[in-house]
Amino acid sequence: MGVLSRFYRPALPQLAKKLLPASTLSSVAIRNSSSSPDLKKVLAEKIPVAQKDVAEFRKEYGDTKVGEITVNMMYGGMRGMKGLVTETSVLDAEEGIRFRGYSIPECQELLPKAVGGAEPLPEGLFWLLCTGDIPTEAQVASVSLEWAKRAGVPSHVVTMLNNLPHTVHPMAQLSAAVNLLSSESLFSKAYADGVKKTEYWQYAYEDSMNLIAKLPTIAAIIYRNLYRDGKVAAIEGNLDWSANFVKMLGYDNREFTELMRLYLTIHTDHEGGNVSAHTCHLVGSALSDPYLSFAASMNGLAGPLHGLANQEVLIWLNKVHGEKSTFTDQELKDFVWETLKTGVIPGYGHAVLRKTDPRYMVQREFALKHLPEDSLFKLVAQLYHIVPPVLLEHGKAANPWPNVDAHSGVLLQYYGMTEMNYYTVLFGVSRALGVLSSLIWDRALGLPLERPKSMSTEGLKKLVGAK
Numbered sequence: 001m002g003v004l005s006r007f008y009r010p011a012l013p014q015l016a017k018k019l020l021p022a023s024t025l026s027s028v029a030i031r032n033s034s035s036s037p038d039l040k041k042v043l044a045e046k047i048p049v050a051q052k053d054v055a056e057f058r059k060e061y062g063d064t065k066v067g068e069i070t071v072n073m074m075y076g077g078m079r080g081m082k083g084l085v086t087e088t089s090v091l092d093a094e095e096g097i098r099f100r101g102y103s104i105p106e107c108q109e110l111l112p113k114a115v116g117g118a119e120p121l122p123e124g125l126f127w128l129l130c131t132g133d134i135p136t137e138a139q140v141a142s143v144s145l146e147w148a149k150r151a152g153v154p155s156h157v158v159t160m161l162n163n164l165p166h167t168v169h170p171m172a173q174l175s176a177a178v179n180l181l182s183s184e185s186l187f188s189k190a191y192a193d194g195v196k197k198t199e200y201w202q203y204a205y206e207d208s209m210n211l212i213a214k215l216p217t218i219a220a221i222i223y224r225n226l227y228r229d230g231k232v233a234a235i236e237g238n239l240d241w242s243a244n245f246v247k248m249l250g251y252d253n254r255e256f257t258e259l260m261r262l263y264l265t266i267h268t269d270h271e272g273g274n275v276s277a278h279t280c281h282l283v284g285s286a287l288s289d290p291y292l293s294f295a296a297s298m299n300g301l302a303g304p305l306h307g308l309a310n311q312e313v314l315i316w317l318n319k320v321h322g323e324k325s326t327f328t329d330q331e332l333k334d335f336v337w338e339t340l341k342t343g344v345i346p347g348y349g350h351a352v353l354r355k356t357d358p359r360y361m362v363q364r365e366f367a368l369k370h371l372p373e374d375s376l377f378k379l380v381a382q383l384y385h386i387v388p389p390v391l392l393e394h395g396k397a398a399n400p401w402p403n404v405d406a407h408s409g410v411l412l413q414y415y416g417m418t419e420m421n422y423y424t425v426l427f428g429v430s431r432a433l434g435v436l437s438s439l440i441w442d443r444a445l446g447l448p449l450e451r452p453k454s455m456s457t458e459g460l461k462k463l464v465g466a467k
């Protein structure tokens, strides 16, 4: 691309948001206490109220016990241990994720959509995660515009990306680019200038907005450099965040844009204990700026037990699929048992969930609507009936049901995005909305450096009186 100006800014944005009229069904209560289209202003109103509430709560209940810690929890990845406060979303083992109290179907129903679109805009979910309110169309439009305005990427980041060998994994490229972006951090500058602690959140907010705005451009540069001609289309001010991203990736398909709106909405947040959210929170607690905190979080997302799983699912599906397009149930059962001899079924199971992930369901509904005859989707749908009973019979999986990763790759493949190495980058772009809205609240609530106590096996044995 060779852009040598300080900022790579594809085009100047102008506001021309076109959103659906607010006539969508509404059996669920819409909570919105502010009509201001200025997200920072709304946060500035809400934060002192929440600070007071938390201070009063801690004063009265600060020493109240919330659970017990067992030896197994300490060796077992802290499963089930309540140890974090995260305001943006809560995961229920049976029901799945709720964003500020709203389920995925409720978000689909209530969040503003693009003209002619049926899927929620991720901008609306970000507003919800930050404020707890379902935004109006004007509020969502203001976020779209803000992100388009802030999308310029500094030339040193573009130059670095353009000079990377193709052997560097897209997730490593994303992480490196975001680390370099920390040169733009207003938070670290304000900190160095001695800004008051009560104002930290404002700088965390500015950095988060700037980072989210720049991510699609960075992600598109990575994609176009690795798999296409290296050229990235211009940002358009009258397009929403997902539509601009799709355009920069080089796709021109309304249905794919709808899929991206859905994808970028449902992958945002999964409460605070998952690796990417927890990492961002942990690194941010050292007052590392939001760029450094998010880059660290992406290094966690890049792991095969976290965000890379969607790629693994597709590799496994392709192995099953092979040359054939239809299978008997028995053939699939045999294949599942064969896989279990040496490993696990990718995309099935979850550390917290004990039912089918609603993020899987919503992608399944998208597929049923848009690609019911696709042979890979048919295979995924057939496996949905085959795998859980086999896993139950096998007896080792705590949760035999599919998670979000069991479905996403199939949809992306259908629309021509076949480069599965890249899929985790899409997850990362979406996850930014969750972990950064949480980070803003971490600074708003003045959460301290995270520093739990660890023990040696010897010390632990003594503590529990083991012989």
Ligand code: MLT
Residues within 6 Å of the ligand: 269, 270, 273, 274, 275, 276, 306, 350, 351, 352, 403, 404
């Ligand atoms: C996520 O979305 O972060 C994954 O489902 C993993 C998790 O929740 O632990």
